Each structure stands twice: as structure tokens, then as C-alpha cells.
Amino acid sequence: MGRYLPLIILLCLWQVLSSLGIVASYILPSPIEIAAGFWALLTVGMPPGHLLYYHILYSLYRVGLGFSIACALGIPLGLLMGWFPRFYRLFSPIIELVRPIPPLAWIPIAIVWLGIGIRSAAFIIFLGAFFPVLLNTASGVLSINPILIDAAKALSATQKDIFFKVLLPGSLPSIFIGMRVGMGVAWMTLVAAEFSGVKEGYGLGFMIMTARDIQRPDEILAGMFVIGMIGFIIDWLFRTWESSTRPWV
Amino acid sequence: MHLELIGIKKTFVDEKQGKETSAIAHIDLQIEGGQFISIVGPSGCGKSTLLRIISGLEKSFEGEVLLEGQKILKPEHEVGLVFQQYALFPWRTMCKNIEVGLEIMGMSKIERRTIAEEYIRLFGMNGFEDLYPSQLSGGMQQRVAIARTLIMNPKVVLMDEPFGSLDSQTRNDMQEFLMDLWQKRNVTIIFVTHNVDESVFLSDRIVVLSKRPARVLRIFEFDSPRPRDRTSKVANDIRREIIGILRQERIEPSSIGN
Numbered sequence: 001m002g003r004y005l006p007l008i009i010l011l012c013l014w015q016v017l018s019s020l021g022i023v024a025s026y027i028l029p030s031p032i033e034i035a036a037g038f039w040a041l042l043t044v045g046m047p048p049g050h051l052l053y054y055h056i057l058y059s060l061y062r063v064g065l066g067f068s069i070a071c072a073l074g075i076p077l078g079l080l081m082g083w084f085p086r087f088y089r090l091f092s093p094i095i096e097l098v099r100p101i102p103p104l105a106w107i108p109i110a111i112v113w114l115g116i117g118i119r120s121a122a123f124i125i126f127l128g129a130f131f132p133v134l135l136n137t138a139s140g141v142l143s144i145n146p147i148l149i150d151a152a153k154a155l156s157a158t159q160k161d162i163f164f165k166v167l168l169p170g171s172l173p174s175i176f177i178g179m180r181v182g183m184g185v186a187w188m189t190l191v192a193a194e195f196s197g198v199k200e201g202y203g204l205g206f207m208i209m210t211a212r213d214i215q216r217p218d219e220i221l222a223g224m225f226v227i228g229m230i231g232f233i234i235d236w237l238f239r240t241w242e243s244s245t246r247p248w249v
Numbered sequence: 250m251h252l253e254l255i256g257i258k259k260t261f262v263d264e265k266q267g268k269e270t271s272a273i274a275h276i277d278l279q280i281e282g283g284q285f286i287s288i289v290g291p292s293g294c295g296k297s298t299l300l301r302i303i304s305g306l307e308k309s310f311e312g313e314v315l316l317e318g319q320k321i322l323k324p325e326h327e328v329g330l331v332f333q334q335y336a337l338f339p340w341r342t343m344c345k346n347i348e349v350g351l352e353i354m355g356m357s358k359i360e361r362r363t364i365a366e367e368y369i370r371l372f373g374m375n376g377f378e379d380l381y382p383s384q385l386s387g388g389m390q391q392r393v394a395i396a397r398t399l400i401m402n403p404k405v406v407l408m409d410e411p412f413g414s415l416d417s418q419t420r421n422d423m424q425e426f427l428m429d430l431w432q433k434r435n436v437t438i439i440f441v442t443h444n445v446d447e448s449v450f451l452s453d454r455i456v457v458l459s460k461r462p463a464r465v466l467r468i469f470e471f472d473s474p475r476p477r478d479r480t481s482k483v484a485n486d487i488r489r490e491i492i493g494i495l496r497q498e499r500i501e502p503s504s505i506g507n
Contacts (some may be wrong), residue, residue: 147332153306161353169341
């Protein structure tokens with residue numbers, strides 16, 4: 001509990017400064033006001049009637065969709081690139097050209113191509129998660145000690161055996177790192193992607209932008225806190241999953 | 250003849266620089282079934298390359314490797330290879346590392362577990378089945394690597410400096426363990442080492458290679474009974490002679506032997 005002491009002191013100080021009127025609450029609401037804002041998000045909703053619960057579900061749905069596609073394409077392609085040098089040479093110039101474009105810079109063209117809605121949001125998130133997943137998977141395969149592949153071959157392993165018994169388990173640690181990093185980027189990208197507009201009227205990014213439109217800094221900050229917490233929980237889930245699948249480390 | 254190497258020659262080609270490096274100049278060797286052969290030579294002389302060729306891993310070379318008259322073209326169950334750095338799969342438990350060859354063969358889970366347990370008992374590794382390689386000592390890891398190879402029932406076992414990274418005590422223990430194992434089974438062992446003492450302690454024949462590009466300088470036949478005394482006069486004489494040849498090889502271009 002001791003490690004949370006500085007945080008508690010900070011919150012108390014913040015509360016005191018706000019209560020004494022030293023910091024104006026329309027700029028920085030006090031912790032208690034933010035907690036009340038959080039309660040309002042849960043019960044009243046922002047905009048009213050659009051409850052926090054649904055915003056979270058819609059955001060998770062968008063991230064889930066974009067991230068799943070990123071993994072479904074990035075992991076197999078990464079394995080191929082790591083295993084076949086020809087594949088690597090074929091794809092890497094294209095990737096090096098596209099990768100430096102920030103996912104958010106794709107928003108305008110995504111809207112032109114796919115319209116405003118789940119498809120363009122998922123596309124932006126996909127772009128954010130795809131490259132970390134792809135590149136970590138490829139480097140995972142490349143990092144496998146060649147002697148392990150020889151060891152499998154010496155035991156008469158076929159290409160299929162080598163893939164499933166050496167390449168896949170051997171690159172798993174890197175695949176997990178790619179997925180964690182990819183998920184982190186996806187979550188950051190999501191909120192920004194939702195700033196640019198959502199058709200359904202739900203989403204955490206949309207929610208805090210709406211709160212800004214009607215001058216509710218308490219609900220903006222409560223929303224930011226929720227976004228951070230969910231990002232943290234997702235990362236924690238990944239780490240737990242990762243360590244449960246890699247008992248040898 | 251059990252295993253024959255005929256006119257083995259290997260050249261590495263560096264495509265980028267268009268350079269060719271000769272690793273093995275010319276090797277002919279006949280090996281009888283059930284023999285323990287050591288191959289010694291200066292470091293970097295192509296010993297490991299020779300083992301890769303015999304195992305079928307290395308495919309581009311000149312000459313032929315015949316096992317009981319059959320040409321070896323790819324890795325086969327008859328020929329097992331034990332690597333220098335153990336080469337265990339870090340994500341598999343000890344028991345599953347030992348089983349992996351049987352798994353690749355397509356043997357059922359229960360069957361291969363039964364056989365693996367037999368080997369674990371034989372190798373004195375009971376109680377460590379579910380540990381991962383990183384949790385095992387060096388000596389134990391090497392025993393797992395040997396068990397993984399022997400479980401396939403090979404006729405020939407190739408060992409590439411298998412005890413090179415063990416401390417000297419563990420190394421002695423492992424040599425005795427290997428001797429014991431070899432005497433119980435009718436298996437041919439080709440043992441690459443840079444350690445002359447080790448080769449004298451273990452082998453029926455010691456093949457001394459020249460420095461790169463490798464060719465055979467001398468073959469010592471050594472038939473003193475086992476278990477051997479590491480410091481007997483015969484052992485010392487052979488050791489002295491081999492060390493002399495190797496020293497000569499280090500200081501001048503290969504001129505002796507042949």
C-alpha cells in the first residue's frame with residue numbers, strides 16, 4: 001500500500017488547491033468533481049442517454065475488429081517474411097514506405113474510401129496494430145537459433161514439423177510482444193479515430209469530444225481516466241496470457 | 250564395411266564476394282560397425298562440417314557417404330547427431346525434448362511417453378521430467394540431448410564436441426557415462442573433439458585431421474581394454490604423439506602425414 005502514498009498525497013493536495021479556489025474548476029476540476037463526473041457518465045451519459053458502458057463496448061468492438069484483422073494478416077505474413085528471405089525482400093520495401101505514415105494521417109483517405117463508421121475506424125486501428133505485429137513476428141522467426149532448425153532436421157522433421165514445432169513456438173515470445181505493442185498503438189489510435197466522427201454516436205473518443213463541446217472538463221477528465229484504465233487492463237490481460245503460455249521463461 | 254566416406258570434399262562459396270574457401274580437401278574413411286571413433290584436429294579445420302555431411306544436413310559437397318552400402322542423401326533415423334550447444338528446444342520440457350523425434354515420426358502420445366520414461370530412467374534423470382532446459386544443469390542438458398538422439402535407435406551417432414562447454418569434473422563423468430552407454434548398445438559413435446585426452450580415453454580409433462582444408466594426417470588404432478586408465482603409459486604415448494602432430498600443424502603449413 002505504501003507505494004500508492006505519493007499518489008494519495010498528490011490527490012489530497014490537488015483537492016485542497018481546488019477547494020481553496022486557487023485552481024479554477026472550469027480549467028482543472030477537483031478529484032471529487034471528477035469522481036462525480038464519472039458517476040454522471042455512468043448514470044446520465046454523455047450526451048445524455050448515451051451511457052459510459054455503451055461507449056466502452058463500442059470502442060472495444062472497433063479495437064477488437066481492427067486488431068483482429070491486424071493479427072490475422074500480420075502474424076502469418078510475418079512468419080512468411082521471417083522464414084522465406086525472398087518474401088522478406090519482396091515485402092520489406094513496401095512496408096518501409098508505408099510504415100512511417102502515421103495511422104492518423106490515413107483518416108481523411110479512410111473516410112473517402114470507407115465513409116464514416118466502423119469500417120474506417122477499424123481500418124485506422126488495423127494500420128496502427130499491423131506493423132508492430134508483423135515486424136515483431138518476422139524478427140521472432142529470424143531470432144530462432146538456426147541450430148534448433150538443424151536439430152529438428154536431423155530428427156527427420158518435414159517443413160511442416162519445422163513450422164509447427166520450431167518456428168511457431170520459437171517466435172511466440174516475439175509474437176506476444178508484437179501483439180502487446182500493437183494493442184497499445186491500436187488503443188491510442190482508436191480515440192483519435194473517434195474524434196473524427198462516428199456514425200453510431202458511441203465511443204470513448206466521441207464521448208470526451210462531446211463533453212468538450214458542452215464544456216464539461218470533469219467528464220472529459222473522467223473519460224480520459226477510463227480510457228487509461230482500460231488500456232492498462234488490456235495490457236495486463238496480455239501479460240497474464242503471455243506468461244501462462246510461456247512457462248519456460 | 251559399415252560406414253564409408255569416399256572422396257569427401259567441401260568448398261564454401263561466398264556468392265557476394267565470389268570467393269571460394271576450401272573446408273575439406275579430401276577425406277576417405279572406413280568405419281566398422283560398433284566402433285568408437287574420435288576425430289581431432291586444429292580448431293576451425295572442418296570437423297563440424299564433416300559431421301554435417303555425414304548426417305545428411307549438408308547437401309552440397311563432393312564425394313559419397315555410404316551407410317551399409319546405401320548413400321546418405323538426407324537426415325535419416327539411422328544417423329543421429331548430437332550438437333555442441335545441446336540444441337534443446339527451450340519451450341519443451343525435458344521429457345518432451347526427449348520425445349520429439351518419436352513425435353515427428355507420428356508415434357502416439359502414450360507409446361512415446363513409455364519409451365521416453367525408459368530413457369529417463371536409464372540416464373538417471375527421474376524427477377526432472379517436467380523441467381525446462383533452462384532449469385537443468387549443463388551435464389543434464391547434454392544427457393537430454395544424447396537421449397533425444399538415442400531414442401531414435403540410430404546405428405551411427407555423430408557427436409560434435411558434446412562436452413566442450415562442461416566443467417572438467419562433469420566432463421569426466423559424462424565421458425564415463427557415454428562409455429558405459431556405448432558398451433551396452435551396439436552403436437557406432439563418431440566423436441568430434443579438440444580435447445586429445447578425451448579422444449584417447451574414449452576411442453578405438455583416433456583420426457587426426459590437418460588444418461583447413463582438412464585431410465587425414467594420421468589414424469591411431471588404440472585397443473586397450475575399458476575402463477581405461479587415463480594416465481597409463483600407452484595412453485600417454487599416443488597423447489604425446491597426437492599433441493605433437495597438432496602443434497606442428499599450428500606452426501607450419503601441413504607437410505607431414507599423408
